[in-house]
Amino acid sequence: xxxxxxxxxxxxxxxxxxxxxxxxxxxxxxxxxxxxxxxxxxxxxxxxxxxxxxxxxxxxxxxxxxxxxxxxxxxxxxxxxxxxxxxxxxxxxxxxxxxxxxxxxxxxxxxxxxxxxxxxxxxxxxxxxxxxxxxxxxxxxxxxxxxxxxxxxxxxxxxxxxxxxxxxxxxxxxxxxxxxxxxxxxxxxxxxxxxxxxxxxxxxxxxxx
Numbered sequence: 001x002x003x004x005x006x007x008x009x010x011x012x013x014x015x016x017x018x019x020x021x022x023x024x025x026x027x028x029x030x031x032x033x034x035x036x037x038x039x040x041x042x043x044x045x046x047x048x049x050x051x052x053x054x055x056x057x058x059x060x061x062x063x064x065x066x067x068x069x070x071x072x073x074x075x076x077x078x079x080x081x082x083x084x085x086x087x088x089x090x091x092x093x094x095x096x097x098x099x100x101x102x103x104x105x106x107x108x109x110x111x112x113x114x115x116x117x118x119x120x121x122x123x124x125x126x127x128x129x130x131x132x133x134x135x136x137x138x139x140x141x142x143x144x145x146x147x148x149x150x151x152x153x154x155x156x157x158x159x160x161x162x163x164x165x166x167x168x169x170x171x172x173x174x175x176x177x178x179x180x181x182x183x184x185x186x187x188x189x190x191x192x193x194x195x196x197x198x199x200x201x202x203x204x205x206x207x208x209x
Contacts, residue, residue: 031164034156035092041153042085044146049078051139055192070124070191071139074184077117081177084110088170096165106169114176121187128186131199136189143185150178 055071087104094103134144154174160166189196 030156030160031092034153034160035089037149037153037156038085038089038092041146041149042082042089044142044149045078045082045085048139048142048146049075049082051137051142052078052188055137055139055188067191070188073120074139074188077180077184080113081180084173088173091167091170092160106167106173108169108172111169111172111176114173114180118176118180118183121183125183125186125190128196130196132186133197133199134185135197136185136194137192140185140189140192140194143181143188147178147181147185150174150181154178 052071052075055067084106087106090103091105099105134148135141136144154171157166157171157174161171186196
């Protein structure tokens with residue numbers, strides 16, 4: 001593991017940044033935009049985890065044991081997610097010819113694990129019969145935000161893959177992850193007795209009949 005002994009290097013003052021292999025590229029290059037969005041996504045996950053840490057202390061709910069258990073289980077999944085996202089960013093910052101033996105990479109089992117996580121959360125949730133708006137408790141709202149950032153990352157990955165080969169395992173994982181964020185937001189909101197904000201297609205303004 002590298003030791004970060006110096007934070008500023010001044011090497012990016014010309015608008016370029018370095019890939020893992022040492023190549024200098026423009027900071028607005030699509031590859032940089034893509035793994036920068038993965039970093040942004042991990043930051044939102046960090047906000048969700050901070051909100052989860054407050055659950056036991058600040059959220060009086062009818063079933064506190066269930067809320068605390070769900071928060072702890074979800075935090076474990078989110079901690080793992082941040083580790084995988086770091087591997088995604090590292091992969092994207094490394095050109096194929098510069099990969100090394102033993103490099104941490106996303107593997108098919110990671111997407112499969114997300115499917116298990118989705119199924120686990122779904123067992124505690126009622127069927128969704130309408131579209132819902134983002135919201136609920138802070139943790140749930142942050143997970144909705146994570147879902148939208150994840151979708152943006154997926155769009156960037158798809159565009160990047162049009163020109164440069166990207167691991168299909170990365171693309172598959174990010175696709176599953178956006179679904180997981182949606183289900184996880186519902187899961188924690190349900191555990192915290194937060195109602196779903198249903199879409200109203202009539203769009204009547206307040207006070208209108």
